[in-house]
Amino acid sequence: MSTLDQKINEHFPGLVVRKDLVKTVKGNAIVPSYVLEYLLGQYCATSDEATIQTGIETVKEILAKHYVHRNEAGLVRSNIKEKGRYKVIDKISVALNEKTDAYEAQFSNLGIKKVLVDSGTVKAHPKLLVSGVWCIADIEYVFSEDQNASPWILSTLKPIQLSHFDYDAYVAARQQFSTDEWIDLLIQSIGFNPDMFGKRSKLLQLLRLVPFCERNYNLIELGPKGTGKSHVYSEFSPHGILVSGGEVTVPKLFVNNSSGKIGLVGYWDCVAFDEFAGKQKRVDKALVDIMKNYMANKSFSRGVETLGAEASMVFVGNTRHTVPYMLKHSDLFDELPDKFYDSAFLDRIHFYIPGWEVDIIRGEMFSDGYGFVVDYLAEILRSMRNYDYSDQYKEHFTLSSDISTRDRDGINKTFSGLMKILFPQGGATREEVEEVLRFAIEGRKRVKDQLQRIDTTYGEVRFSYHDQQGQERLVTTLEEEEYPGYYHQTVSTPDDGGVEPEPTADVKGVEPKEPYSPEPVLEEKHLTFQENQKGISFDGLFGPYLKGASKITVTDPYIRLFYQIRNFMEFLEAIVKNKAEEDEVAVHLVSVRDEFKGDLQDESFEKIQESARTVGIDFTWEFDESGTIHARHIVTDHGWKISLDRGLDIFQHYEMNETFAFANRLQQFRSSKAFEVTFIKV
Structure with a gap:
């Protein structure tokens, strides 16, 4: 275990679980993560490997015996009949039958209906009345000659949710962690490896949790497919519900005027709309109007009566175009259906998560470290809704x-x-x-x-x-x-005589968006780049300052690992692009020999040296024996020193082995780390 994992287990014993276990036990069970982690939390909330392995087998056995697969529902019903009583894990919803004045349950996967439920159970778990809750239930089978009587009897029902937690202990334990450690713990709790994310990217992930801890919070996230936009809302908390944007109606969301039944906003802390984008989607204008009122005033009308609710609203959808395309031709809300493309509606949104900054989910991004059992964290977040x-x-x-x-x-x-x-x-x-x-x-x-x-x-x-x-x-x-x-342009249509702005020159190391003719002015300057910024390349950043140099010295103690050596090779490519074909440039690297992979460094540098000769680069290197150099800079023999706070390590993780990923081929499509560069005339 890592030092952080040890610390997590020390201060939150029994409340954390190893996050890779969810995939291990899930198999082909189509259940949310919080259901699986509830079970793992019962049997695997420990750091003892033997106990974990025993717990995994127990959870697998419980799922195999009691989780109801739809295609095996007939066999489970037969088991209940033959044994008289049987425990099942299923999604259960309840409705009131006005004709019989009784509550009746429906089991989603088991396929049985009209199972009688007592009023006490419904009062204790009102969410059963809206869209259903995952439960562990004991079902009995008693045949009756009465055709109106259901043979299925609900003996016991327990929603899969944490029964209690100690908020004060949670706050006290938080004090034992630094801010960075705490953020990494939360990222691992969501299921991601924090080493694969920068600070800004981590905050973007955690922002998806705000609707669970803040009442009436309105959030939108639009971005490319595959970035995990809807995952948190469907898998993370038993207090949130994910609905398809096209399936929402006023009665389902707010209130049914004919029956008086309150909709989703009355029962859930967070209502998320999936696939919200799409210009062609048909939307009920009445729904948009009542949503506008609710998002602004936390209330909605039911005839003459006005009702209030606390549910946060989240809208997630996919974008088809790049950010510069949207900014040039329309705006960042461009993908929304016409009825929602309404300034009064959009003005009620509190935060817009830039989904294009979030990486497409890859296998190596998942964590095998320890994080909170998500149900525990969900209850903590819910309790925080009472604070401001x-x-x-x-x-x-x-x-x-x-x-x-x-x-x-x-x-x-x-x-x-x-x-x-x-x-x-x-x-x-x-x-x-x-x-x-x-x-x-x-x-x-x-x-x-x-x-x-x-x-x-x-x-x-x-x-x-x-x-x-x-x-x-x-x-x-x-x-x-x-x-x-x-x-900063005002988008205009071709008919109204609007004039597009002139493209800006490449003065910040950012790839030009369109060709421009003037040579960049070389001047002393200091540049600061934000995390997740794109459009940056060694050629655009350093190229003009390398042009005309015959000797370049690079000092960077971290040209050791493969990806760092690859960065250096790409720096040499920038030199080649900016030198005349008939010229030769001497490039000397001062670095530190890696304690464990020194042989790999030697082998890599020799290959680079051999390859560089063929394009007019005389590459040499030396290792600083003291191993104490910390400065990172580039010095040219024609009067420039470029000081680098991160050296050449300015890019975040990208799919280095994926041939067909543009981020692999072209630097300007990679997300950068936060870094600074200073150009000094010497």
């Missing part, structure tokens, strides 16, 4: 007076939710508070900036905040940094 952390930045910062009440609400709710998740114990530093605040402002700014493109009645807003000294700090979105020429 939105004022915790006010002793350090104040929002700009330019920010409207609705913008302020969105920022405050996001800030509150993230602070609950990251710092339930309080005590966040000024820098940590500022990081969360900037993140919250950025997500609301992304909504408002797009609204200004859709509806010209929305005025410009300066999204900034002030510190205690009165210094203003402006917040920008990542797309604004990457595509300034398209981000």
Whole structure:
């Protein structure tokens, strides 16, 4: 186990589980992760390997015996008849039969209906009345001559949910972890390997949890397919429900006026709409109108009566176009159905998760470390809905007076939710508070900036905040940094004489979006890049400063592992692109010999040296024997020093072995880490 895993088991004994076990026990059982982890939490919540293996077998046996597969439902019904009583794991929903004045249960996979349920059970578990709950139930079979009587009798019913938890113990244990350790624990709890994500990417993943701990929180995430947008809402918590965007009606979501039955928002903490995007989807305008009222006022009308609810709303959908395409031709809400492409509706959204920043899920991204049993974390998050952390930045910062009440609400709710998740114990530093605040402002700014493109009645807003000294700090979105020429334009149709902006020159090491003619001006400067920024390449970043050099020295102690050596090879490619074919350039690398893989370094460098000769590069290297060098920089013999805080290691993990991935072929399609570069004239 890693040091973090040991610490997790020490401070949360019996409440964590090894995350790779879910796949081990799932087999072909079509059940949410929280059901499986509930069982694993009963038998495998330990770090003892022997106990884990025994527990795995127990859970597999329980699933084999009691989980009902639809194609085996007949066999299970026969078992119940022959044995008289049998335990099943199934999704159970309950409805009131007004003719008999009795509650009747329906078993989703088992295929039996009209099973009598007593009122006490329904009162204890009201969610049985809406869309069903996964349960462990004892079923009895007693045949009766009465044709109206069901032979199936529900003996006992236990929803698969945590029965109790100690919130104070949770907060006390949080204090034993650093902020980075805690974030990694939460990422492992979701099921991902934190080593595969940067800090910003981790926060984007955790933001998906805010609807579970913040009442009436409205969130949207649009992005490419395969990034796990809907996973959290279907698998993570028994308090959330994922519904198809096309299947929602006013009665199902809010209230059935004829029966008076309350819909999903009355029973669930979080209602998520899957496949929400799609211009051609038919949408009921009445649904949009009642949703607008609910998202703004937390209430909806039922005839003459107004009802309130606490459910958060989440909208997830796929985009078909790239971000620059959407910014050039429309806006970032471009994929929504026409009825939802409504400025009044969109203005009620508190945060827009940029789904294009989230990596497509790959096998190596899953964790085999320890994380909370998700049902435990789900109960913790639910209990946090009673707290409000939105004022915790006010002793350090104040929002700009330019920010409207609705913008302020969105920022405050996001800030509150993230602070609950990251710092339930309080005590966040000024820098940590500022990081969360900037993140919250950025997500609301992304909504408002797009609204200004859709509806010209929305005025410009300066999204900034002030510190205690009165210094203003402006917040920008990542797309604004990457595509300034398209981000700030007003989208116009071909008929109205709109003029597209001139493409911006490549002055930040960002790949030009369209060809431009002027040679870049070489000047001393300092550049800062955000995590997840794309469009960056060694050629665009360093190329102009390498052009004309005959000798280049690279000092970087971390050219050791394969991916680091590959980065260096790509740097040499940038040199080749920027030199005349008839010229030769001497490149000297100063690095540190790897303690365990020194032979691989030697072998790789020799291959690079041999290959480089054929293209006019004289490559040499040396290892610093002291092993103490920390500086990372590039020095040319024609007067430039490029200081690198991360060396050449500026890209996040990408599919290095995938031939058909553009991120593998072209650097500008990779997400970057956060890094800084300084160009100095010497």
